[in-house]
Amino acid sequence: MSQYTLSFIGTGAMGSALAKAAVKNTPPEKILLSNRTPEKAERLASALGCAAGSVTDAAEKAEYIFLGVKPQMMRELLSEIGPVLAKRSGRFVLVTMAAGLTIERIGELSGGMYPVIRIMPNTPCAAGAGMILYDANSLVTPEELDRFVAAMSGAGTLDRLEERLIDAGSAVAGCGPAFACLFIEALADGGVACGLPRQKALLYAAKMAEGTARLMQESGLHPGAMKDAVCSPGGSTIAGVRALEEHGFRAAAMDAVIAAAERTAELGK
Template sequence: MKLGFIGCGVMANAMMGGIIKAGLYKPEDIWGADPFEGSRQKTKEVNGINVTDSNVEVLENCDTVFLTIKPQYYAGVIEGIKDHVTDKHLFISIGAGRTLAYLAEQFGKPVKTVRVMPNTPAQVGEGMSAACPNEYVTEEETQRALNILNAFGKAEIMPENLFDIVTGVSGSGPAYVFMFIEAMADAAVNGGMQRKQAYTFAAQTVLGAAKMVLETGKHPGELKDMVSSPAGTTIAGVRELELGGLRTTVIEGVTAATEKSIAMQSAK
């Protein structure tokens, strides 16, 4: 089996790199199509895969195909490939707002499709992806898609009606975390630490705390309590964050992003 990508942008290259590093596919078993020669050349140099300017050539050589193009290009791309789609093809679509119903309408016939919402940490092998297969995808094909997605992070099956909240939490979430890291680093600089060192301390702290949640299985509140000694420094900091409405602000931010995702789909 061979793997294809229609679109060779940043996210596609991040996925390819994780897949190759995990040993799921060899570079010679991956095809990537892009209309821009610069994108093709960079992809060839970085990941060593087969590149082409023909989307149809990808379909001719691959049975599993990622649609890694911008949402506005979906209609045109699918129009150009739909007559070449066969029962062997499994499509994995990462287009924001491009629902399974939209994809079915564009293809105009039964096509095995898995809708995916990834996020940018896929670029460093720590992505979080939600996946939703349509009714034509078998259990074996669903597992194949999950294995590929897990090569550059973590992936879970999620009903499509929750994709907007996925967008609010994990899709947009890296931006919230970057802001938190920046704020922690600013405080460190205010206290006398060098800027570069401040970013390292703040980012590594976030990374370590996140791993503790995932690997211990403990509730985040329990982990917070473990480090909050009576009359200590941590509980003093927690008090100030609570006074500033940290939790409420984060909840409102995620909610706003979710509502925007819903509004963008209804506006299409």
């Protein structure tokens, strides 16, 4: 039996977002945080009530080991912890969040046939409103997968997606917060141009985006139908929709997702 339920190697933007979510369903003292610059993990651990330790501790002493480093750093990390993993006798699961790196590649780099769960989270996980896509290799038992999903449910919504589609899902859900923030910021800029104070413009834009997404999910309406419901004939909203269409808004959003998916595929090579 491992001393810790979860450990995190890398407490950067995504690792820390997931650690913040994990403490909701797992006792913080059962979570170990580690990072190349240890102070970063120590600061977060003291804020969350988790333990802090070395990368070796994280590889050696937890049931689920979250690999929270950039894809380019994964080779170095896995060659560092490979010998530690090889010496373990009990069960453990590697959890990779690296964009573009397949489960098979993680297996190759770690030097062993280990149970691996691949996730694609997003930054809203830190606020409990995230989206986590996941898949696993056949070495992960159904019980291990269920326990993982339960442990991470404080992050938001989890959805199993076959691995071949994870790059596409990642371009929408993982990169999407940056695209959504550009849109929110641009709307606020428009509000400021029309005379609104900056803080109010940002609040209105963010609350509008949050509320629209929530209404869409609660009502089950198609976004096109929701758009139609706001556009009265000859009114102000349809004038704004026309301006967006003139500037190629939909094509720009589609291209953003396609470019992100292509770049993800490159990173995995």
